[in-house]
Amino acid sequence: xxKKEHGLLTVGQLAQGVGxxxxxxxxxxxxxLIAPAVRSPAGYRLFRQxxxxxxxxxxxxxxxxxxxxxxxxxxxxxMSDAVESDKELLFNGIYDRHVEHLKERAEHYLELHxxxxxxxxxxxxxxxxxxxxxxxAP
Numbered sequence: 001x002x003k004k005e006h007g008l009l010t011v012g013q014l015a016q017g018v019g020x021x022x023x024x025x026x027x028x029x030x031x032x033l034i035a036p037a038v039r040s041p042a043g044y045r046l047f048r049q050x051x052x053x054x055x056x057x058x059x060x061x062x063x064x065x066x067x068x069x070x071x072x073x074x075x076x077x078x079m080s081d082a083v084e085s086d087k088e089l090l091f092n093g094i095y096d097r098h099v100e101h102l103k104e105r106a107e108h109y110l111e112l113h114x115x116x117x118x119x120x121x122x123x124x125x126x127x128x129x130x131x132x133x134x135x136x137a138p
Contacts (some may be wrong), residue, residue: 008037008046017052018059031068033058065102070094
């Protein structure tokens with residue numbers, strides 16, 4: 001069992017607090033989405049309790065399709081000293097760009113869907129037309 005050191009959490013404890021596997025936390029660290037508060041003398045990465053909420057937010061943004069760079073941008077904005085009205089404008093801009101990107105992707109996939117259906121129908125006609133006809137009549 002991993003122990004808490006001065007109220008800090010290990011990778012495993014952070015993962016448990018968020019409800020994810022340890023490798024998910026390690027991946028978030030590698031992507032720069034979350035950073036350990038400190039390292040223990042033994043080299044363990046340790047996190048503050050508040051980082052459970054931070055990683056939970058990261059996971060929620062990932063579930064909405066945000067990329068690592070967008071999540072970093074939102075986190076940097078949250079920690080910036082900008083006035084609230086500027087933060088709101090910047091936040092809306094990041095979200096609006098993401099929503100537009102999702103819309104473009106959805107349109108692309110719908111076009112791809114239509115092309116696949118058309119191609120299926122065309123290929124079916126070619127293949128079915130080549131099959132020998134079975135006449136059960138004597």
